[in-house]
Amino acid sequence: MTIPRPLFQAAQKTTLALLVTTVALTILFPLFFLFTFSLMSDYETYSEWPKPLWPHSQVRYRMEKISPQTTRLLIWNHGQSQWQPFGPEHIEANEEVAKKLSRFLTNYGNTTLSPSEILSHVQKAQNSGFHEFTAQKSLSQNYQRFFRLYSGAADAVLHSLSTALLTILISVVIGGMAGYAFARYVFKGKDVLKLSVLFVRMFPPVAIAIPMVVILGRMGLYDRPAGLSLIYSVNQIAMNIWITASIFMGIPESLEEAALIFGANKRGAFFRITLPLAVPGLAACAMYSFISSWNEVINALILTQFRPTFPVVVYKSLLGANAQVHLIAAGSIAQAAPAILFTLIIRRYLLQMWGGVKV
Amino acid sequence: MKFRALMTVLLILPALLFANGGAEEGDEPTRLVVSSRLYSQPGEQQFLIDEVFPAFEEANNCMVMFEIIEDEPLLKRAQFQKESGRVTTDVVVSHAGQMANWIRNDYVMPLPVDQWTDRTFSKAFTESISMNGQTYFAPVGGDVYLTLINKKAMPYMPTGVDPQDLRWEDYVNWAAAVAEGEGEGKAAVTGIPQKSLIYMYGGMFLSYGSDFPVINSPEAMEAWELLTKMQYAYTPTVNSYDNVSVPMKNGEAWMTVAHMVRCGDAYQSNPSAYILAPAPAGPKGIGSIAGTSGFAVVKGAPHPELAVKFIEYMTEPAMAVKVARGTGGFIPPIDEAIEQLGDSVQDEIIAKGIMVMKNGVVSGVPGGDYSSWGAVKQVYDDAFQELILKKGEVSTAYLNDAQDRIDALKK
Numbered sequence: 001m002t003i004p005r006p007l008f009q010a011a012q013k014t015t016l017a018l019l020v021t022t023v024a025l026t027i028l029f030p031l032f033f034l035f036t037f038s039l040m041s042d043y044e045t046y047s048e049w050p051k052p053l054w055p056h057s058q059v060r061y062r063m064e065k066i067s068p069q070t071t072r073l074l075i076w077n078h079g080q081s082q083w084q085p086f087g088p089e090h091i092e093a094n095e096e097v098a099k100k101l102s103r104f105l106t107n108y109g110n111t112t113l114s115p116s117e118i119l120s121h122v123q124k125a126q127n128s129g130f131h132e133f134t135a136q137k138s139l140s141q142n143y144q145r146f147f148r149l150y151s152g153a154a155d156a157v158l159h160s161l162s163t164a165l166l167t168i169l170i171s172v173v174i175g176g177m178a179g180y181a182f183a184r185y186v187f188k189g190k191d192v193l194k195l196s197v198l199f200v201r202m203f204p205p206v207a208i209a210i211p212m213v214v215i216l217g218r219m220g221l222y223d224r225p226a227g228l229s230l231i232y233s234v235n236q237i238a239m240n241i242w243i244t245a246s247i248f249m250g251i252p253e254s255l256e257e258a259a260l261i262f263g264a265n266k267r268g269a270f271f272r273i274t275l276p277l278a279v280p281g282l283a284a285c286a287m288y289s290f291i292s293s294w295n296e297v298i299n300a301l302i303l304t305q306f307r308p309t310f311p312v313v314v315y316k317s318l319l320g321a322n323a324q325v326h327l328i329a330a331g332s333i334a335q336a337a338p339a340i341l342f343t344l345i346i347r348r349y350l351l352q353m354w355g356g357v358k359v
Numbered sequence: 360m361k362f363r364a365l366m367t368v369l370l371i372l373p374a375l376l377f378a379n380g381g382a383e384e385g386d387e388p389t390r391l392v393v394s395s396r397l398y399s400q401p402g403e404q405q406f407l408i409d410e411v412f413p414a415f416e417e418a419n420n421c422m423v424m425f426e427i428i429e430d431e432p433l434l435k436r437a438q439f440q441k442e443s444g445r446v447t448t449d450v451v452v453s454h455a456g457q458m459a460n461w462i463r464n465d466y467v468m469p470l471p472v473d474q475w476t477d478r479t480f481s482k483a484f485t486e487s488i489s490m491n492g493q494t495y496f497a498p499v500g501g502d503v504y505l506t507l508i509n510k511k512a513m514p515y516m517p518t519g520v521d522p523q524d525l526r527w528e529d530y531v532n533w534a535a536a537v538a539e540g541e542g543e544g545k546a547a548v549t550g551i552p553q554k555s556l557i558y559m560y561g562g563m564f565l566s567y568g569s570d571f572p573v574i575n576s577p578e579a580m581e582a583w584e585l586l587t588k589m590q591y592a593y594t595p596t597v598n599s600y601d602n603v604s605v606p607m608k609n610g611e612a613w614m615t616v617a618h619m620v621r622c623g624d625a626y627q628s629n630p631s632a633y634i635l636a637p638a639p640a641g642p643k644g645i646g647s648i649a650g651t652s653g654f655a656v657v658k659g660a661p662h663p664e665l666a667v668k669f670i671e672y673m674t675e676p677a678m679a680v681k682v683a684r685g686t687g688g689f690i691p692p693i694d695e696a697i698e699q700l701g702d703s704v705q706d707e708i709i710a711k712g713i714m715v716m717k718n719g720v721v722s723g724v725p726g727g728d729y730s731s732w733g734a735v736k737q738v739y740d741d742a743f744q745e746l747i748l749k750k751g752e753v754s755t756a757y758l759n760d761a762q763d764r765i766d767a768l769k770k
Contacts, residue, residue, distance in 0.1 A: 042628055043628075043629070046605075046608040046609045046610075046628065047608075047609070047610065047629070047632075049609075049610075072631065073631075084632075085629070085631035085632060086629055086631065087629065087630065087631060088630050088631060089630060089631045107402075108628055108629070145401070148405075149401035149402070149404065149405055150401070209439060210439055210442055210443060213439055213440075213443045213445065214443045214445070217443060217445045222445070223447075301432065302436070302439065305392070305426070305447055305448075306390070306392075306424055306426075316426075316427055316428075317401075324401075325605075327401070
């Protein structure tokens with residue numbers, strides 16, 4: 001029995017659509033999950049279930065009078081649709097308690113209420129038995145807190161950026177030149193050499209950590225972005241050689257020969273004809289180098305101390321911010337953002353590589 | 360083309376500008392490098408940086424570079440630095456369980472504790488901080504075990520029980536009642552191997568009159584008998600917990616006896632939702648393993664004298680009191696500091712901790728007596744899996760065998 005062609009095509013398209021959707025969700029869902037958590041307060045993160053698809057921008061509070069001297073605070077739990085106790089069991093109407101509660105609401109509710117505002121709400125609850133009010137939630141609070149608490153985080157972004165850009169520079173230039181040589185010249189042992197460049201990627205970083213510390217120390221590059229970028233470049237050069245060699249092999253040599261016939265010299269033919277055509281491949285190398293360098297932790301952890309890269313700061317926050325997943329989420333999103341941005345910037349060249357856009 | 364050239368310059372320029380990583384050491388005051396496994400919570404670090412270090416920095420014209428690293432990487436880095444001859448760390452803060460490794464490997468130098476006559480380090484930690492008559496570590500951040508109960512468990516509380524004066528039988532019966540009523544267990548302990556289960560159980564065995572880490576004494580057997588009643592009282596996901604604060608915060612677990620900092624994490628997030636109490640008591644009273652961390656000067660440190668001064672400053676009783684109040688969750692392991700805190704403690708977590716420390720049967724962590732403390736922990740973890748979760752009954756033969764495994768690890 002033969003399957004009718006329209007049915008076969010529909011099945012084919014459906015399968016493809018399902019596959020693409022699955023891949024997209026696999027990538028997007030964790031990012032969305034992290035992003036959503038990075039906007040949540042501690043209370044929303046741990047006490048509300050089910051979690052909202054999008055965090056609330058306001059928090060509803062209720063003060064209830066317990067006795068003529070004390071009140072208690074409740075928070076609206078969206079997951080369970082009910083008021084729940086929040087904060088200390090008893091709130092007395094004095095400045096010290098109000099200050100403490102203000103700090104608590106900032107840290108665990110992501111809402112800013114001054115001690116005088118709190119005292120005013122307490123007073124209203126005392127007068128009428130209970131008092132409900134809404135406070136604006138700061139969606140950027142976890143990000144602010146992350147960068148404030150991990151005081152080296154802003155510098156670490158610069159170190160990471162510098163390391164990544166230097167890695168691109170070194171690995172694309174050297175890898176590109178070697179790739180061109182592998183593509184254009186025939187020499188003895190070419191295949192063995194081409195394969196052997198990948199050997200450097202086979203050593204576990206921890207195994208060669210001590211020699212690396214010693215060598216970088218002697219070079220005065222320990223704890224420097226330049227030293228780290230050298231280490232990253234060694235790995236990246238190997239990969240870039242493979243990518244660029246195949247790109248240069250795909251560019252017909254006859255184009256360079258034609259340029260030579262029309263009066264260009266060897267260098268001119270390379271820079272004016274071959275290099276522009278290889279830009280998509282080089283962009284792919286740059287992207288790969290950037291992302292590998294930007295996200296690398298193990299080497300950076302060993303080879304830096306006071307000039308850590310941003311992933312090291314995020315990693316350390318994972319150790320420190322116990323039971324504060326919303327803070328870690330903020331750090332993780334802050335780490336992912338530049339890599340996404342960089343990929344978007346060079347996407348045009350990457351698409352050219354796959355034939356999506358013409359040069 | 361111009362755009363590409365501009366982009367290239369824009370990429371290369373900052374990379375080269377920051378390649379060296381910013382300011383040179385010569386531009387700044389002396390940098391005292393303090394690498395610590397303690398005070399990892401962001402708020403704790405902020406307090407130290409804002410309130411504690413500035414006075415020392417001003418008095419000594421230096422800058423305290425405080426960084427958090429876990430125990431294992433900290434030790435590994437000390438090895439790297441020693442072998443490479445490039446020691447960059449001045450002061451380390453290590454956990455008591457790792458101190459023996461630091462001392463034995465000759466990574467740290469003795470402290471002039473005889474000159475510090477105004478402070479007495481708590482006896483529970485003497486074993487960990489010294490070796491061969493010399494003190495290498497100055498203890499800081501002591502901790503004991505506390506009980507944390509989510510108020511959702513209150514309807515199941517056995518009659519006549521005071522949560523602030525729990526006994527182990529009450530705790531076990533309460534946990535079993537919750538499991539029966541809710542259809543699943545709600546008690547938590549660190550189920551991931553080689554974490555802190557040994558300390559929770561070890562504390563219980565102390566309260567029954569056993570020694571730590573003896574696993575098969577008659578007193579420990581009595582405690583094991585009681586614990587087998589908890590076969591179904593633990594949460595179904597207990598084996599995935601590496602610390603109990605997350606399941607306690609998100610309501611997956613309702614009851615735990617855990618490290619006071621872990622209890623504190625959950626308690627502070629919503630004090631009205633939990634009851635915080637001392638660890639349950641046994642026939643001999645409250646039992647608890649008391650952990651601590653300690654400051655030490657790294658051998659070959661760039662600024663050893665300044666490092667000693669820093670440790671002296673941080674362990675002054677008045678400073679220890681200030682740090683304990685500011686960081687919240689740790690007990691100062693210095694007798695004079697505990698006395699100064701006295702009844703003035705407003706922080707409930709520290710107050711409960713001090714109560715356990717003062718009145719309980721307390722033992723330190725004898726990590727240095729064993730070739731691998733992790734392996735000793737594993738023996739307890741295996742016993743928990745086998746006797747509690749799997750069989751729900753005590754096997755004397757199994758526990759004797761477990762004790763043999765522990766003894767075999769003894770140096």
